[in-house]
Amino acid sequence: MDTGLSGKGVVVTGASGGIGSATARAFAAEGANVVAHYNRGRERAESLGLTAVQGDLTDERDAARVFDEAREALGTVDVCAAVAGVWPSADEPVWRLSFERWEATLRANLTATFLTAQAFLREVERNGHGSLVLVGSTAGRFGEAGHADYAAAKSAIQVGLLLSLKNEIVRIAPRARVNAVAPGWTYSPMTRGALDDSLVRRISRTMSLRKVATADDIARAIVVLASDELSGHVTGELVTVAGGMEGRTVHPEA
Numbered sequence: 653m654d655t656g657l658s659g660k661g662v663v664v665t666g667a668s669g670g671i672g673s674a675t676a677r678a679f680a681a682e683g684a685n686v687v688a689h690y691n692r693g694r695e696r697a698e699s700l701g702l703t704a705v706q707g708d709l710t711d712e713r714d715a716a717r718v719f720d721e722a723r724e725a726l727g728t729v730d731v732c733a734a735v736a737g738v739w740p741s742a743d744e745p746v747w748r749l750s751f752e753r754w755e756a757t758l759r760a761n762l763t764a765t766f767l768t769a770q771a772f773l774r775e776v777e778r779n780g781h782g783s784l785v786l787v788g789s790t791a792g793r794f795g796e797a798g799h800a801d802y803a804a805a806k807s808a809i810q811v812g813l814l815l816s817l818k819n820e821i822v823r824i825a826p827r828a829r830v831n832a833v834a835p836g837w838t839y840s841p842m843t844r845g846a847l848d849d850s851l852v853r854r855i856s857r858t859m860s861l862r863k864v865a866t867a868d869d870i871a872r873a874i875v876v877l878a879s880d881e882l883s884g885h886v887t888g889e890l891v892t893v894a895g896g897m898e899g900r901t902v903h904p905e906a
Contacts, residue, residue, distance in 0.1 A: 656881035658683030661726030663719065665709060665768055666736030667700065668693025670840025671787065674867035675733050676700055678875045687722040687729075689736065709736055710759045715767035719775060728779055731878045732772040735787045737761045737806075743798030754801045761805035762813075769817055769830075777824040783878045784821070786814055786832040787870075790892060793834055794899040810834055810890050818888035829887035831877040836894025838865040857903045860896030869893055 662679045666672035667688035673696065676688045680702060688704045690697035697704040703725045707718035722729050738760040740753060765786060776782035788810030789796075791803040810832045817830040837855055856862040873893045876882045 654881060655682045655875060655879040657731070657875070657879055660684045660730040661722070661728045662686045662731040662733070662878070663689060663722045663729055663772070664733045664735060665689040665718075665764075666691075667702075667704070668696040669735065670867040671835065671838060671870045672733075672735040673697075673700060674871035675735055675874050676702055678868070678871040679731070679733070679878075682875060682879075684731070685726050687725055689718055689722075691736070709764035709768055712767055715764075715771050716774075719771040723775065729772065729775040730779065730781065731783045731785075732768065732775075733785045733787070733874050733878065734765050734768045734772075735874075736764055736768070737787065737789075739789075739802055740799065745798055746800050749801060757801035758805045761802065762808050765809050766813065769813070773817075773821060773824070776821060776828050780825050782821070782825060782828045783880060784817070784828075784830045785874050785877045786810060786817075786830070787874070788814075788832050788834040788890065790834050790836040790894045790897055793892065794897070806834075814890065815888055827880075827884075829880075829884075831883070831886060831888065832890045833870060833873050833877065834890055834892045834894065835870045836865060836892070836897045838867060838870060840867050856895070857901050858897050858899070859894065860898075862903065863895060865893060865895065 662684045664676040667676040668690035679686050686702045688697045688700050688702045705721045707714040709715045789806040792806030792810050796803045814832045821828045
């Protein structure tokens with residue numbers, strides 16, 4: 653089925669990461685013109701063979717510049733996949749969680765997504781159309797012990813921010829849409845080293861499908877939500893891509 657994305661201008665943030673790079677490749681495979689944003693992973697972003705733009709999305713001026721450069725490169729920015737985010741690997745319960753880490757995690761996830769959405773919605777106002785896909789996490793649905801900072805940031809993205817933006821965006825473009833994807837455990841550079849066999853057996857007890865997602869699994873869901881052809885009457889929705897994960901044990905044995 654034709655996604656209708658051929659020729660569209662697409663910005664993928666965090667394209668140097670596993671999910672981001674898979675998403676950028678997925679849009680390019682649909683014939684879209686893609687800008688691959690990165691902050692520090694220049695070589696990984698440039699290896700995609702797409703237009704790569706650097707920027708610190710926690711900085712208001714930098715975030716705006718990324719979209720200015722994307723518009724210059726693409727002619728128009730029609731779609732944005734806000735993938736960029738950081739999962740701090742250290743397990744730190746709240747009574748030991750430093751204020752510095754709390755602030756840094758919210759800034760790298762929630763603030764970066766807010767500034768990305770703000771810059772993209774200015775493109776929507778200019779164009780009169782657009783589709784935005786936010787990337788949250790199952791941590792924002794079920795919580796994640798030892799990572800309350802990350803869970804809080806992702807919950808804010810995929811609930812409060814998502815549901816506000818889907819009502820705001822139609823003020824400037826009546827058919828524009830905002831949706832979100834909540835990945836569960838996914839093989840990516842961010843989780844490399846954490847997902848050994850014993851952990852996979854343990855975490856998959858909460859999942860109907862006892863396997864960890866690939867970055868391509870997440871990317872395909874993002875493409876579907878971005879496509880006006882495939883999901884043109886879908887907005888304000890959170891799609892969880894986590895193998896049927898629940899906040900309880902489904903399988904009795906590891």
